[in-house]
Amino acid sequence: MNEYINLSLENIDEEHICCAIGDPKHQKGVDCKKEWIKNKLKDGHVFRKLNARGKIFIEYEPIETAWIPVSGKNYEYIYCLWVAGSFKGKGIGKELLEYAIEDAKKKKMSGVCTLVCPKNCIKMVEDGEGFLYPEIDESKCIKCNKCKRLCGNFNNKTEENEKAYLTINKSEEQLKSSSSGGMFYLLADYIIKKSGVVFGVTYNEKLEAIHDYSENIEDCKKFCGSKYVRSNLGNSYEMVKKFLDEDRYVLFTGTACQISGLKMYLSKNYEKLILCDILCHANPSPKVFKYYIKNLEIIKVKKVKNISFRSKENGWRNQTPIIEYVDGEKEEENTYFTAFVREMINRPSCYSCKFASKRRITDFTIG
Numbered sequence: 203m204n205e206y207i208n209l210s211l212e213n214i215d216e217e218h219i220c221c222a223i224g225d226p227k228h229q230k231g232v233d234c235k236k237e238w239i240k241n242k243l244k245d246g247h248v249f250r251k252l253n254a255r256g257k258i259f260i261e262y263e264p265i266e267t268a269w270i271p272v273s274g275k276n277y278e279y280i281y282c283l284w285v286a287g288s289f290k291g292k293g294i295g296k297e298l299l300e301y302a303i304e305d306a307k308k309k310k311m312s313g314v315c316t317l318v319c320p321k322n323c324i325k326m327v328e329d330g331e332g333f334l335y336p337e338i339d340e341s342k343c344i345k346c347n348k349c350k351r352l353c354g355n356f357n358n359k360t361e362e363n364e365k366a367y368l369t370i371n372k373s374e375e376q377l378k379s380s381s382s383g384g385m386f387y388l389l390a391d392y393i394i395k396k397s398g399v400v401f402g403v404t405y406n407e408k409l410e411a412i413h414d415y416s417e418n419i420e421d422c423k424k425f426c427g428s429k430y431v432r433s434n435l436g437n438s439y440e441m442v443k444k445f446l447d448e449d450r451y452v453l454f455t456g457t458a459c460q461i462s463g464l465k466m467y468l469s470k471n472y473e474k475l476i477l478c479d480i481l482c483h484a485n486p487s488p489k490v491f492k493y494y495i496k497n498l499e500i501i502k503v504k505k506v507k508n509i510s511f512r513s514k515e516n517g518w519r520n521q522t523p524i525i526e527y528v529d530g531e532k533e534e535e536n537t538y539f540t541a542f543v544r545e546m547i548n549r550p551s552c553y554s555c556k557f558a559s560k561r562r563i564t565d566f567t568i569g
Contacts, residue, residue: 204294206301209249211240219249220257220284242267246309248278250301252294257286260298265315270322278306280316300444303437312412313437318348332489333549352466385568389453389478390422398451398474400425401442403433409495409506413438413456415445425455428511430483430542431491435460439467446472457482458557461564479562481569482555484548486541494538504528511539 209217214236239249245267251259261281265274268281280302285295302314317324323342326334336349369385390400394417401415402425411433416422433456442464445452451474454464458479468475495506508526522534541547557563 204297205253206250206298207253209239209243209251211243214240217251218255220251220259242269248302248305250298252289254289256289257284258289258294258298259284260302262302262314264311270317274315274326276312278302278309278311278314280314283316299440303440306437312434313440318352320344320346320348324349328489331547332487332492333485385566386455386478387422387426389476389566390416390425391419393451393453393476394419394422396451398453399445401438401452401454401456403429403456405429405508409509410434412436413460415441428480430486430511430539432485432488433460435463439464442475443468446475450474452476453478455480457485458563459555462557465563476566477564478566478568479557479564481567482552482557483543484545484552486538486547487549490541490547491538498525498535502527502531504531 207213207217209219219232219235219239239247242263245263247261247263247267249259249261260283262278263281265277265279268279270279270281283295283298285298299314306312306314321342321344323339324336325339327337328334373387386402390402393400399415399417400422401413402422403411404414404424406412411429411431413433413435414424415438416425435456438454442452442454446468452472453476454461455478456464459482461477461479464477495509498506505528506525507528510524510526512523523536523539524532525535526532538547
């Protein structure tokens with residue numbers, strides 16, 4: 203088992219920091235880096251290295267205090283992951299990355315992230331409507347095109363799947379908890395019975411739509427029902443790869459653009475990966491959704507517990523959104539839903555979606 207060391211104020215003066223280990227002429231730079239790390243430790247900076255003489259380490263900290271020009275919230279930003287020389291090919295890099303992911307989860311963070319851009323000249327900027335867009339600092343860009351090679355807008359390979367089926371789940375209970383025909387539950391049940399893992403979208407305690415995973419069919423029920431707001435993927439891509447590398451079946455559900463991102467991240471096909479996209483109307487503004495919830499709570503003077511956008515409580519043909527409050531009260535309220543279906547709050551790029559076609563990138567399309 204590999205032994206690792208996390209730098210701290212107690213050990214940093216005695217430990218090497220991997221860079222320029224044997225070259226005395228770089229000692230001044232090393233000393234400056236150590237002083238910088240000491241000052242950053244209070245921000246949650248982590249420098250974890252293999253207990254060996256070599257360049258084997260990972261370095262990260264909360265994105266809110268990262269020194270590079272990047273905007274974000276509730277993620278650990280990875281500055282560097284380095285495994286050099288004879289230590290390559292032994293799974294050390296994977297162990298270091300998994301440590302960072304687990305560390306982020308323990309801190310209740312959304313996941314880890316880094317930039318593919320070698321010059322750190324791309325940042326995500328929120329516009330006035332609450333949508334994030336990449337912004338490139340042209341003065342730093344070296345036109346390497348790494349961002350384009352990893353972007354689904356430039357690499358969305360689709361397949362012509364002309365077979366379509368009219369299907370419905372025969373279980374009345376499962377059908378009632380679903381927005382449409384209840385096919386997700388059947389796919390999830392198939393994967394769970396193979397000791398697999400199912401990824402879907404649920405709400406967290408703040409009523410934020412997030413991607414999560416389940417390993418039992420009962421827990422998969424939280425993924426049923428439409429959530430008409432963009433989900434936070436967190437570290438879902440990393441976890442999908444982890445389970446696949448463990449030779450487990452994985453069902454991943456999401457919008458076509460999210461699944462395109464997953465395929466680009468994995469960069470190869472996995473026999474045990476089942477992909478299912480949801481027919482997507484558009485990506486509504488998360489800022490509008492947040493204000494909508496806040497406004498409901500101000501009017502009712504109590505917290506919203508759950509939103510069912512297409513509840514079948516009043517029948518299949520009368521799927522009015524139902525708001526449930528913490529005290530058990532329920533009411534029909536469709537202001538947000540109406541704005542969504544009437545194209546008043548949706549992301550402009552959705553109107554030229556590259557995935558709105560019968561040419562699909564997934565194994566199943568439902569909705």
